[in-house]
Amino acid sequence: MIFLKLIVTNLLRHRIRSLISIAGIAFSVAAMLTIVTVLQGAVAMFSGILSSDSQIIVFERNVSDLFFSSVPSEAVQTISSWPIVEHADPVLFGIVSSSDHPIITCFGITDGDARLRKASWIQGDRSQFGKDTSGVVLGERAAEFMSTTLGNTVQIGHGSFRVVGIIKTANGFEDGGVFMPLSSAQSFFHKEGSSSVITIKLHSKEDVPKLKASVRRSFPNLVALEDEEFTRSYSQFKILKATAWAVGGCGLLLGGLGVANTMIMSVFTRIREIAILRVNGFSNSQIATMIFGESALVSVLGAVVGLVIGMVFLFALKLIPALHGYVDTSVQPLVLVIVIVLALMTGVAGALYPAMYAMRIRAVEALRFE
């Protein structure tokens, strides 16, 4: 109890200094939580596009970005004919721009694609898709920012298209995207006879290894991965996640330096007090525990405040109409745990030097100058 009192008392003794340290950790934690959650949400959304009513994704081997993947139409026909396959949907990804929006994701799909089947149709209906090669379906947000409605003609990139439907999906990328008939997209993006990926659903999940082997054997230039496998191994996702953690880590490092500064000041201004504890029998480990306890308390308080700030910030992001559907604000428990552990580790690391300094204080020297 006295031990805890010593820790708390010292933090309260220099309230402003302690508050600044707590704020440093808090903003670092908030930044890390926000960046990681937003990017993980983006990754999850992109994965969601690929795994829409499918278990396996087939794409060109060794491409770093799916936008550059090229899967021949023959592969779609062959794979669709395999008895273990329930359906195989080719998807062609493209990036186009409109006058107001430099980047609009374009999906070249067939009329039986799960994205259209599962979407809520706000205007038009699925039967109109594919009837006309210049007919496109817009996501709700895309229709919003293009200020268009059913039956209008919209300028997308170098082409003009007629809006045959507007759909609402839970996925931000899809909601802000344009859905074209596959043949139109192939022509538009000069990728005749190919798609970016094939998304496949099997009759039985147990046939996954069999399908992978068949793809490997029949199309050595293609690779088949289960959705989770793809999310784990896709290099773009890895880069995004690594960037998020690195940026967040830098924030925490700065917070850690703040804690280190506070703890150093705390020890320097308490040399006499530490000497008194030594004369009263405090061991090196007890002195160190006290210093680490202070930094741990700062870190825990900072982490808690940071989590609250981060959650509020994520909630606020979700309310911004322009980001609707793009930001998945559901924080994964694992991310929470990692952020808290990192904050604690940062705090403890920040207390290393101060603790070592405190352990070296010689009572007799500190007390000599009364």
Added chain:
Amino acid sequence: MIAANPPATQRVVLLAEDVWKSYDDGAITVLRGVNFTGFEGETVALCGPSGCGKSTLLHLLGGLDEPDRGRISVNGKELSRHSSPLRLLRHEIGFVFQLHNLIPDLTLEENCLIPTVAAGLDHKSAKARLRELTDRTGLSHRLGSKIQKLSGGERQRTALCRALMNKPHILLADEPTGSLDEATRATVFDLLLEIVANEGVTLVMATHDRELAGRCARLIEMHDGRIREPL
């Protein structure tokens, strides 16, 4: 006035043999071959001018510092060979300084409990000991008071309680009444003698005050880092 008891036994509890100590890489020699013997239960006053080495000798006897040469033994164990000088500070020796050296943000009770935390004494026993000592020193009504709220005499009595919390056999006091006014000085010193007598503690006290020193069983004169012949 309380008179000091003579040593209860002739058992040696503190021994300094040819102890030398210098600072600043030998530029300032503080102790020059000091020999000192402290017996169980006796009260010893170390007198002498400032800088004669009284405090340094106390620090060496208490294991707070190490001699350059010579040997210090506590209860028959040589300090340089002692596996953990901490054990001394926790169980065998208590320190009282001229300035009370209490932690101002803690209460009287919390300050006194610090040595028990260091020694790992259970809270119940620690509280019982605290009650016993504060009853004796007249501080039991001030347990929850912050140090800033205590008078000089109360602070020094608190320091005395803290030093005795773990029932040490030896109490080393460095000018324990040096910062007090005359009336308070006498009261605190009476209390100090009474408690060490009751608890059978060996007291070694550095002081300038000849009157107080005269009330100890033995007075040792120090001068220029040496002990003069006992008076």
